[in-house]
Amino acid sequence: MQLEAESPSSARGWGDFDRLVAALPPALFRQFKLLEYDLALRYSPTGQFRDVFSGPDHPPVLSVSTRLLSDLETPPGASRDQTERRLFVASVLMAARVQTVEGLRDPGGFTTDDRIALVQWLSEQACAEIARVVPRNSSFWDAYAATAGEGANLLAARWEPDPVNGLNDEPEALLASPFSAPIRLSALAALAAADRSEAGARVAEMLDQMANSYQVMADLASMRHDLELGRTSYPIAFIARAAGILLRPRATPEVILGAMVITGSLRPIMEAALGSLRSAHEIAMDLQLPTFAAFLSDAEAHLEARLASWTVGQPREGLAWPVPLVPQSTPTLPHALSMAGAFLLADPTLRESWETHREGMLGRSEVASRFPAGLILEMLCRCGVDVRQAIDEFLEFTVANGFRYYDHPRSGVDSDTIGVFLRLGPHATASRDYDRAATAVLECLERNVQETGAIPVWITGCAGAEGSESGVIALGEGCGTVAAHLLLGLAPVANEHGPTVTIGAQNLLDRIGSVGLAANVNYPPLYALGVFFRLLQLLDAPDGPAATRGIEDARRALTTELERAVWAGAQTAQDAALLILACYDAHREDLIDPAWLVRVLKRQRFDGSWIGEPFAAAPNRGRSVSWYSSTLLTTALCFDALAREANRLAAATD
Amino acid sequence: MDDQAPMRGDPNLFYGLLGRALTEDSFREALKGGAEEQAAALRSVGIEPTEEVIKALNESIEAIGRLASAGAFGLIPYVT
Numbered sequence: 001m002q003l004e005a006e007s008p009s010s011a012r013g014w015g016d017f018d019r020l021v022a023a024l025p026p027a028l029f030r031q032f033k034l035l036e037y038d039l040a041l042r043y044s045p046t047g048q049f050r051d052v053f054s055g056p057d058h059p060p061v062l063s064v065s066t067r068l069l070s071d072l073e074t075p076p077g078a079s080r081d082q083t084e085r086r087l088f089v090a091s092v093l094m095a096a097r098v099q100t101v102e103g104l105r106d107p108g109g110f111t112t113d114d115r116i117a118l119v120q121w122l123s124e125q126a127c128a129e130i131a132r133v134v135p136r137n138s139s140f141w142d143a144y145a146a147t148a149g150e151g152a153n154l155l156a157a158r159w160e161p162d163p164v165n166g167l168n169d170e171p172e173a174l175l176a177s178p179f180s181a182p183i184r185l186s187a188l189a190a191l192a193a194a195d196r197s198e199a200g201a202r203v204a205e206m207l208d209q210m211a212n213s214y215q216v217m218a219d220l221a222s223m224r225h226d227l228e229l230g231r232t233s234y235p236i237a238f239i240a241r242a243a244g245i246l247l248r249p250r251a252t253p254e255v256i257l258g259a260m261v262i263t264g265s266l267r268p269i270m271e272a273a274l275g276s277l278r279s280a281h282e283i284a285m286d287l288q289l290p291t292f293a294a295f296l297s298d299a300e301a302h303l304e305a306r307l308a309s310w311t312v313g314q315p316r317e318g319l320a321w322p323v324p325l326v327p328q329s330t331p332t333l334p335h336a337l338s339m340a341g342a343f344l345l346a347d348p349t350l351r352e353s354w355e356t357h358r359e360g361m362l363g364r365s366e367v368a369s370r371f372p373a374g375l376i377l378e379m380l381c382r383c384g385v386d387v388r389q390a391i392d393e394f395l396e397f398t399v400a401n402g403f404r405y406y407d408h409p410r411s412g413v414d415s416d417t418i419g420v421f422l423r424l425g426p427h428a429t430a431s432r433d434y435d436r437a438a439t440a441v442l443e444c445l446e447r448n449v450q451e452t453g454a455i456p457v458w459i460t461g462c463a464g465a466e467g468s469e470s471g472v473i474a475l476g477e478g479c480g481t482v483a484a485h486l487l488l489g490l491a492p493v494a495n496e497h498g499p500t501v502t503i504g505a506q507n508l509l510d511r512i513g514s515v516g517l518a519a520n521v522n523y524p525p526l527y528a529l530g531v532f533f534r535l536l537q538l539l540d541a542p543d544g545p546a547a548t549r550g551i552e553d554a555r556r557a558l559t560t561e562l563e564r565a566v567w568a569g570a571q572t573a574q575d576a577a578l579l580i581l582a583c584y585d586a587h588r589e590d591l592i593d594p595a596w597l598v599r600v601l602k603r604q605r606f607d608g609s610w611i612g613e614p615f616a617a618a619p620n621r622g623r624s625v626s627w628y629s630s631t632l633l634t635t636a637l638c639f640d641a642l643a644r645e646a647n648r649l650a651a652a653t654d
Numbered sequence: 655m656d657d658q659a660p661m662r663g664d665p666n667l668f669y670g671l672l673g674r675a676l677t678e679d680s681f682r683e684a685l686k687g688g689a690e691e692q693a694a695a696l697r698s699v700g701i702e703p704t705e706e707v708i709k710a711l712n713e714s715i716e717a718i719g720r721l722a723s724a725g726a727f728g729l730i731p732y733v734t
Binding site for chain 1: 666669674676714717
């Protein structure tokens with residue numbers, strides 16, 4: 001006796017559910033739309049949302065109440081129809097909540113913290129649906145409170161295992177389905193509505209056994225992923241116990257997988273799942289619940305066929321099962337890096353990153369600065385990507401453009417452009433010689449530095465650039481990060497420009513020592529932190545430039561700023577990436593919060609990029625200023641941060 | 655198959671070797687190669703290629719090959 005895949009009441013239930021979702025405010029609706037697809041991808045045999053949790057491969061999460069009301073021969077009528085529909089909607093809401101919470105727990109997935117709003121809505125709405133069919137004075141509400149508490153406690157324990165009290169690595173202690181609580185609540189509500197609460201305990205036992213069986217198979221399916229995340233599940237603990245492997249300290253994924261083969265653990269693990277299904281089936285028979293018994297019998301046969309296709313950890317000849325038991329799982333970090341790298345290299349000119357103005361700057365319909373592309377190329381070099389050809393083209397353009405910031409003859413010559421030119425020079429094709437190209441502009445810079453005692457943002461009085469100093473307002477003067485950018489390029493080649501480096505570095509060190517991060521004007525403070533720390537390292541090196549005073553004072557001031565930034569944390573992917581980079585540049589990897597890496601990973605888009613975030617102020621129409629942002633630049637920052645974390649994690653496991 | 659790794663010392667080395675063979679096609683192929691390739695692969699992870707180890711490896715590598723070829727480690731989306 002089987003229940004139709006979509007009974008009339010569940011069809012009406014879907015209609016009720018669709019109306020509920022359609023009424024969601026836009027932000028929640030968008031969140032739910034992604035959740036719908038997530039559920040369909042994981043739990044629908046057809047990929048359609050309406051088919052979630054149907055068929056013997058998935059627990060019947062949505063049909064528990066309908067099955068119970070049918071099996072208990074509840075009289076048909078408006079009351080039963082109302083109960084079925086409301087509890088169906090509640091079941092969908094609770095299943096959706098499980099999926100959202102599981103997504104939040106996955107550091108490599110894309111369920112971001114803002115989905116907590118959806119969790120709240122799903123919880124409250126599910127409770128409201130149940131309350132419409134279960135009387136307020138029913139003992140169900142005591143069971144509801146207890147089950148909800150158990151579910152929440154289980155979730156808390158799985159989220160952050162207690163290092164003192166949570167050391168039970170026996171497989172059975174780890175067997176807990178996140179669907180247990182929703183299934184049980186749905187069943188108990190149906191029993192209460194039908195005034196049959198006396199059967200609750202046995203029904204709950206049956207459902208727990210069923211949920212455990214499905215959880216074993218789900219844990220097998222996610223075993224590679226769990227191993228990569230350092231999580232322990234039933235099959236992992238089972239294999240470890242069979243092989244005599246300690247789970248603390250954590251064994252590598254390969255060790256557990258190898259032990260799985262040697263011990264032939266796949267079969268007994270599947271037998272455990274089958275045993276739970278059989279127990280559930282027996283209870284269903286005892287309770288005379290025919291649709292449950294039929295479903296469980298079908299599921300049992302399905303699993304038996306699957307088990308029969310395997311002998312000791314291997315498929316029996318000629319009976320290969322089409323669905324993998326323990327599928328491959330691509331490690332998240334290298335995968336994300338590969339996607340990001342492909343995105344960054346898709347356009348060698350990095351055109352999207354150029355600061356392109358179309359508001360009429362300098363009397364032209366379009367003016368651009370390629371400077372951000374230089375920053376991206378520099379980060380790619382640091383990560384070991386071969387971008388020599390792109391660097392050659394960037395440097396050739398910079399020389400041809402007279403080291404101006406914008407591609408316009410009236411644009412000023414600036415220290416940022418010279419700095420990135422000098423820093424990229426060593427990474428250009430070996431046969432090219434760009435050193436002499438900068439001679440004239442560096443002599444001009446030297447005069448500026450001698451006159452003012454500091455490195456300017458805009459360099460004045462250079463031959464060929466005289467027209468740039470009339471009729472324009474040059475913004476951003478006095479930025480210490482621009483000075484640091486220049487010094488990072490000039491100091492390593494400072495033979496002829498020693499005084500420029502010494503004067504410029506001393507001035508900047510004094511400023512940082514005095515005002516800290518406020519020495520930065522034009523860049524995100526977290527970015528400036530990294531640049532300043534890199535400069536300190538260069539100035540402090542044994543073979544560094546001429547002695548300068550105040551390095552330790554500056555380091556102290558910046559370390560205080562870094563610690564403050566670490567305490568404040570990061571809200572966006574770019575901020576998280578910048579914090580990671582700043583910690584590396586300060587050689588304070590100990591300050592890195594693993595949550596920052598998760599924040600970066602969760603915000604990656606399907607094309608490998610991260611959406612551009614504000615990076616610097618840029619003039620806009622109406623003599624106003626708005627934020628420059630670039631998807632390529634933000635992606636490069638995230639790529640750099642991920643690459644450094646990947647190197648660190650690889651070194652830690654060597 | 656035995657209940658434990660066929661070697662003295664750290665059995666995790668042997669487990670790790672098999673686990674890597676399960677997930678890396680090229681490494682698995684190297685382990686299925688000639689005696690010299692097998693010995694080199696074992697030594698590369700710090701395992702002395704004794705007769706006992708080679709025998710256990712050959713038994714296991716067959717099971718791993720079947721697991722891999724049956725798609726148990728394929729790239730099919732999984733249910734979590």
